[in-house]
Amino acid sequence: MQFNNEEPQARETINLLEDRPTNTVYLETQTEQDERVRANSPFGHLQTWKLLKVIVKSNDDVRQEQFAMQLISQID
Numbered sequence: 625m626q627f628n629n630e631e632p633q634a635r636e637t638i639n640l641l642e643d644r645p646t647n648t649v650y651l652e653t654q655t656e657q658d659e660r661v662r663a664n665s666p667f668g669h670l671q672t673w674k675l676l677k678v679i680v681k682s683n684d685d686v687r688q689e690q691f692a693m694q695l696i697s698q699i700d
Contacts, residue, residue, distance in 0.1 A: 652660070658675045662668040681689070 661675050662673060667673055
């Protein structure tokens with residue numbers, strides 16, 4: 625990807641993104657995020673340390689989310 629009128633900083637960002645899969649939204653992979661969080665965690669030295677990602681909702685109807693998760697688990 626080359627654009628003629630872009631800032632040098634923007635070019636660097638685009639070059640970083642070219643090394644990523646096309647569906648990546650964030651600038652770091654899951655593995656990189658796990659390593660970064662583990663390095664900054666007071667419990668990161670433990671062998672059983674694991675980063676879990678969760679969505680927490682309160683006072684909300686979660687039927688759509690429940691259906692989506694059931695559908696994903698059936699497809700997966």
